[in-house]
Amino acid sequence: MATQQTQLLARSLLAPAVVLLFIWMIVPLAMTVYFSTLHYNLLDPGTESFVGFENFRYFLTDPAFLASLRNTLVLVGSVLGITILLGVPVALLLDQPVVGLNIVRLMVIAPFFVMPTVSALIWKNLLMHPVSGLFAWLFRLVGLEPIDWFNDAPLFAIILIVSWQWLPFATLILLTALQSLDEEQKEAAEMDGARAWSTFIYITLPHLARPITVVILIETIFLLTVFAEIFVTTGGGPGLQTTNIAFLIYSQALVQYDIGNASAGGLVAVVIANIVAFFLVRIVGRNLEA
Amino acid sequence: MGQISLQGVRKSFGPVNIIRGADLDIEDGSFVVFVGPSGCGKTTLLRLIAGLEDVSGGKILIDGKNVVDVPPAKRGLSMVFQSYALYPHMSVRGNIAFGLKMAGLPRAEIDRKVEAAAATLNLTPYLERKPRELSGGQRQRVAIGRAIVREPKAFLFDEPLSNLDAALRVQMRLEVTRLQKQLATTAVYVTHDQVEAMTMADKIVVLNAGNIEQYGSPLELYERPANVFVAGFIGSPKMNFISGDVARQYNAATIGVRPEHLRIDRDGQGWPGTVTVAEHLGSDTFLYVDAGKIGTLTVRYVGELDLAAGDPVSLSPDPARVHRFTEDGTSIRA
Numbered sequence: 001m002a003t004q005q006t007q008l009l010a011r012s013l014l015a016p017a018v019v020l021l022f023i024w025m026i027v028p029l030a031m032t033v034y035f036s037t038l039h040y041n042l043l044d045p046g047t048e049s050f051v052g053f054e055n056f057r058y059f060l061t062d063p064a065f066l067a068s069l070r071n072t073l074v075l076v077g078s079v080l081g082i083t084i085l086l087g088v089p090v091a092l093l094l095d096q097p098v099v100g101l102n103i104v105r106l107m108v109i110a111p112f113f114v115m116p117t118v119s120a121l122i123w124k125n126l127l128m129h130p131v132s133g134l135f136a137w138l139f140r141l142v143g144l145e146p147i148d149w150f151n152d153a154p155l156f157a158i159i160l161i162v163s164w165q166w167l168p169f170a171t172l173i174l175l176t177a178l179q180s181l182d183e184e185q186k187e188a189a190e191m192d193g194a195r196a197w198s199t200f201i202y203i204t205l206p207h208l209a210r211p212i213t214v215v216i217l218i219e220t221i222f223l224l225t226v227f228a229e230i231f232v233t234t235g236g237g238p239g240l241q242t243t244n245i246a247f248l249i250y251s252q253a254l255v256q257y258d259i260g261n262a263s264a265g266g267l268v269a270v271v272i273a274n275i276v277a278f279f280l281v282r283i284v285g286r287n288l289e290a
Numbered sequence: 291m292g293q294i295s296l297q298g299v300r301k302s303f304g305p306v307n308i309i310r311g312a313d314l315d316i317e318d319g320s321f322v323v324f325v326g327p328s329g330c331g332k333t334t335l336l337r338l339i340a341g342l343e344d345v346s347g348g349k350i351l352i353d354g355k356n357v358v359d360v361p362p363a364k365r366g367l368s369m370v371f372q373s374y375a376l377y378p379h380m381s382v383r384g385n386i387a388f389g390l391k392m393a394g395l396p397r398a399e400i401d402r403k404v405e406a407a408a409a410t411l412n413l414t415p416y417l418e419r420k421p422r423e424l425s426g427g428q429r430q431r432v433a434i435g436r437a438i439v440r441e442p443k444a445f446l447f448d449e450p451l452s453n454l455d456a457a458l459r460v461q462m463r464l465e466v467t468r469l470q471k472q473l474a475t476t477a478v479y480v481t482h483d484q485v486e487a488m489t490m491a492d493k494i495v496v497l498n499a500g501n502i503e504q505y506g507s508p509l510e511l512y513e514r515p516a517n518v519f520v521a522g523f524i525g526s527p528k529m530n531f532i533s534g535d536v537a538r539q540y541n542a543a544t545i546g547v548r549p550e551h552l553r554i555d556r557d558g559q560g561w562p563g564t565v566t567v568a569e570h571l572g573s574d575t576f577l578y579v580d581a582g583k584i585g586t587l588t589v590r591y592v593g594e595l596d597l598a599a600g601d602p603v604s605l606s607p608d609p610a611r612v613h614r615f616t617e618d619g620t621s622i623r624a
Contacts, residue, residue: 184375187342192389192436193363202388206379 035263042257055264064240064248065265069272072244075159076223076276080216082163087170087215088208092200094171095178105175112168116228123161124150124233154234154242161229166222170215177211178204213287220280224273245269291353292443292476293318294339299348301334308334310500311348316444316478316493321470324480325487326497326523332480333448335497339478340369340446352443363392368437369446372453374429376421376436382408383417386435393440407439410469427458434466444476451486463490484524488512496520518619521546527576527588529613536561536584542614542622549576549590551611554597560606563587568597579603 039051059065094105111119127134128149136146149157181204189199227246230236236243236251243251249269253262294316301309308331316322324332337343339350341362349356357365368389376385383404390400408414411431421429430450437445447466451459467490470477481487487494488508496503496511496519504516508524515521521529525548533544553560554577563581577589577597587605597603614622 182373182375184371184373185377187362188369188371188375188436189377189388190342191340191362191367191369192440193392194388195392198392202380203377206377209379 032263032266035259036267038260040258040260040263042259051260055260056268059252059261059264059268064243065268067240068243068245068248071155071240071242072224072246072272074155075162075226075244076220078159079163079166079223080219082159083166083170083219084212084215086163086167087174088205088212090167090171091174091178092204094175109168109172111165112172114165116165117232119165120161120229120232123157123164128157150234151238154238158226158229158233158242161233162223162226165229166219169219173211173215174208177208181207209287213284216284217277217280220276221273224269224276245272291318293351293353294444294476294478295349295351295354296335296339297349297351299335299338299350300346301331301338301343302346308500309338312502314495314502314505316476318476319474320492321467321477321479321490322493322495323487323491324478324495324497325482325484326503328482329499330497331500332482332495332497336369336446336448336478336480340367341365342369366443367446368440368442369448370433370437370450372449374421374433374450374453376429376432378421381418381420382413382424382432382435385421385432386413386439389436389440403439407435410438411435426454427462430454430462434469438469438473438475442475444478445470447477447479449480449482451481452483459486466490485526488524494524496523498523514621514623515546515613516621518544518546518615521613521615521621527590530585530587532584532587534583537614540612540614543617544615544619545607546613546615547587547607548611549588550592551608552587552589552605553608554589554591554595555604555606558604558606560604561587562602562604565597565599565601565603567599568595570594577603579605581605 036055037050037052038048039054040048090108094101094108098104114122125133130136130146130148130151133146135149139146147153185203186199189203194202225246226244227250230242230244230247231250234242236247245265246269249262249265252258252265294314296312296314299309299312300307312335324335326332334343338345341357341360345358348358350358352365352367377388380388386404386407387400390403395403404417405414408417411434413428413431413435416424416428416432421432424432430453433450450466451462454462463486466479479486479490491508493505493507494511495505498519504511504520506514511520511524515524518531522531527549529546529548530552531544531546537543537545561581561584563579563584565577566580566586567578569576572594573592575591575593575595575597577591577595579587579589581587589605616622
């Protein structure tokens with residue numbers, strides 16, 4: 001943007017898009033803020049009235065809130081851990097020259113393209129079903145009692161499903177990073193007498209610090225709002241065992257029809273997401289600086 | 291000690307022969323430069339010595355011991371890469387110390403050696419910096435520091451100066467040469483720049499298409515090139531080659547005359563021609579002369595010469611400095 005003229009032109013051309021995006025964002029936000037201060041229940045129409053922070057007090061003191069917050073954090077943390085701890089070795093394997101590499105890579109990346117509802121249904125009915133599932137069959141094959149995943153370890157089952165979906169993402173990002181690792185650096189380490197493990201620890205892993213950060217940040221954004229997998233498999237249960245914040249808000253709004261309370265929950269979720277983001281950026285964000 | 295011998299070393303990638311059988315003896319403490327046009331196999335030959343590539347045949351002896359099955363780190367060589375290949379997340383100290391750390395040396399000894407190497411290379415003020423905070427020349431020095439700190443039997447340099455600007459290149463050329471003399475460690479240096487080769491080397495290996503064309507001291511190569519390729523490759527500007535009737539007068543298929551060995555007569559005998567371009571450098575004058583059937587000849591005249599494009603000149607070669615070649619390009623010795 002060299003001159004004032006071009007600057008003005010650029011701004012006026014950008015303005016419509018910016019304004020549209022701003023309205024797109026501000027209207028739902030404003031309505032949510034507005035609804036969160038109302039007593040507004042669809043089962044009780046015509047009784048909308050201003051209640052101040054009552055909805056927030058109700059939402060935050062609901063025992064379901066703390067349970068679902070805990071579930072959310074466990075879910076996000078576990079999936080992050082699994083996808084990175086498995087993603088690094090998988091990416092290292094895919095970086096090796098193997099016959100049929102393109103097909104293998106495609107297969108590894110495939111789960112990412114499966115819709116969350118579909119993959120949840122597959123896991124629920126084909127893999128984890130206690131009677132007809134593949135895992136149940138494998139357990140019986142070795143003489144063990146099949147696990148009823150969604151009753152005995154419901155959150156763990158959800159974590160497995162979500163990890164399966166996000167592992168390809170982590171692998172893909174880490175793989176592209178590995179491919180950008182300078183070959184001469186590895187050779188220099190080889191000349192310096194570093195064995196495979198030392199090369200991994202001192203050369204490869206530091207090189208992966210930045211992509212790992214990217215994976216953590218992006219995955220966190222999406223994992224805070226996991227919904228379809230829970231809705232399709234456990235419906236938040238048994239009890240509250242697999243209810244996360246997103247699912248809790250859904251059940252407030254569309255099971256109990258309490259719009260006011262759900263709006264308050266939505267705003268709380270925004271605050272939680274910001275808190276998580278703040279700590280994440282504090283912990284891993286410095287890796288992103290050049 | 292750092293005596294390296296190649297005996298019939300061959301390397302092929304699939305059906306492509308990169309090195310067609312190299313025999314070479316590199317004496318302890320000497321500075322040997324591999325030079326040749328791109329794709330001649332000079333870098334491959336260096337990587338074979340380093341152990342970063344496996345030989346397809348032949349033996350590589352270091353201090354008399356065949357090392358073809360020895361991993362790179364155990365050969366006792368260290369290498370400076372074209373891209374420097376510094377570890378970007380480690381400080382200069384970490385970079386230089388890495389090899390020693392891998393070798394499991396005690397902390398105090400590593401520190402002592404790193405400080406010594408840094409002092410040799412004027413890197414002491416930069417020890418705690420990251421490579422990205424250094425200039426090109428400083429990075430180059432870190433790469434060299436990483437090589438010398440391990441006290442190797444020989445240094446291998448893979449076009450280490452090609453990423454530097456011209457002025458810095460001349461300076462680093464001098465520094466590398468001086469360092470090598472000071473440490474008296476064998477060095478093998480790859481470059482495509484014949485000026486670098488001529489100025490740095492004790493001995494030059496001229497490579498072409500996977501063959502060693504000639505192995506000798508810089509002046510040997512300049513004065514007694516083994517064939518047309520070496521004659522044309524060594525020396526700048528390039529040697530003039532003349533074939534046909536003129537060459538037959540000298541009993542050769544082709545004769546070669548270096549630009550600095552052509553005498554200019556304004557009106558005398560010799561080969562008549564017309565100046566097409568005259569380059570005045572002050573210290574030298576380069577003339578490009580169209581000599582009719584003989585072709586275009588390059589002439590180097592030391593000092594300033596008042597000639598311009600279009601001026602007629604006659605050229606005669608210094609008879610003692612005419613190189614004669616047979617049909618297949620090998621030199622004819624009197």
